Amino acid sequence: MGTYTEQLDHIIETISPEDDNYTEELMAVMASFREFGEALDAFIVDKGYKGDITDVKAKVAFIKSKFDQAGIQEYPRNMKKWFTDQVRIKDRQKDRRTIFQLCFAFELDVQESEAFCQKVCLQRGFDCHMIEEAVFYYAIKHHLSYNEAMDIIHQVPKPDQQPLNLKGDVLFTQTITKEIDRFQSSEELIAFFIDNLDQFGYNNATAYRTIHHLWDTIQGPQGLANKEREILFAQDKPKEAKKLSTWDIYMQILGFYEFDDDHSPLFAFQDRSLKPILKNNALLHPLAEDCFPDRQGLEHILRGAHKSNELVRKTMILLAFYVYWTKWCLKNRDATIITNAEDCQRCYYEMNHYLVEAGYPALYAGNPYDWIFLYAMQDDYPLDTFRYFMKELYVHNQNLLYPLADASEKPEA
Known part of the structure; x- marks a missing residue:
């Protein structure tokens, strides 16, 4: 990870709009960014993968084995395409669940999960204004399993999505996170969601x-x-x-x-x-x-x-x-x-x-x-x-x- 970003930091310091080959330099920069599969390669090697890094089947099998060990019965779709077709996990709620499944499967803590989201998936970490991700945050923080997290999620009604009105009563994400950090039981967490359900119909307030x-x-x-x-x-x-x-x-x-x-x-x-x-x-x-x-x-x-x-x-x-x-x-x-x-x-x-x-x-x-x-x-x-x-x-x-x-x-x- 360090070598990769150090290279990009170095490029930042060496090219200028005044360079005669500025266009070619920009093209070279754009070609130097890692695809998702390459970032995932570095991640799984760091997490114990010992096989051939070019063997897609072996890499997929390694990830599946982590899901099995964590008791996660649903495998992510298109895992093979992560490595072969440059397919990324999309920034959509239903797809972001896959990111957190990987966090549970590889037993990442909160800080490691945030880094995985940012540097491997190039997405934000836990959005605690979304009930599902708030539960994942609580579960990983308290060393609960993915299945235990899903049990909590199923006990909370789904909020109705609504536009954000900053002139009204707004519950900001930082406040939600601080509240979750206080809770010591899933019952407290569920009660908090139910009592404030109408405040979870929007996100990105801050x-x-x-x-x-x-x-x-x-x-x-x-x-x-x-x-x-x-x-x-x-x-x-x-x-x-x-x-x-x-x-x-x-x-x-x-x-x-x-x-x-x-x-x-x-x-x-x-x-x-x-x-x-x-x-x-x-x-x-x-x-x-x-x-x-x-x-x-x-x-x-x-x-x-x-x-x-x-x-x-x-x-x-x-x-x-x-x-x-x-x-x-x-x-x-x-x-x-x-x-x-x-x-x-x-x-x-x-x-x-x-x-x-x-x-x-x-x-x-x-x-x-x-x-x-x-x-x-x-x-x-x-x-x-x-x-x-x-x-x-x-x-x-x-x-x-x-x-x-x-x-x-x-x-x-």
């Missing part, structure tokens, strides 16, 4: 609150986006100023809110969607593309609608990165001032504070999406570096965006 806070800092007449825009477009006349829409701000964050001399957009997008430049882009790993933050997803989160863990986490990272470095740029307007290691560390700790407080894993270089931001923040000009990366994605896939405009209007590479 994350949604954080996203609201970050977005409120960005939008509005006195928001960071407008203040940055006054610098970026200082030559614009006041009468040409307009209220920024969510899409305008989103484009500005990513570096696409730019115009030609005649005020026509330099970057064209059909239906206000980034999908054409993200999909099958050799400069972007599929895991980074999956649930890449978008305007529609952000608007749904702001309305309290249920969205995937992956989208919520990625949105939080993007907004936190923009807020930190835009504040830095507004404070240090002298073009000769560049960032230093202390600035990078402060950004790193601030972003991780938001993530961990919301129950999400800290930034990890082995996660292709996280890597983009870890790479950008170490540069002398982090916001510019991130935006340059996004523009590289655009240029690489720009043929998929046209004929949205006449071929003569294509931006130059």
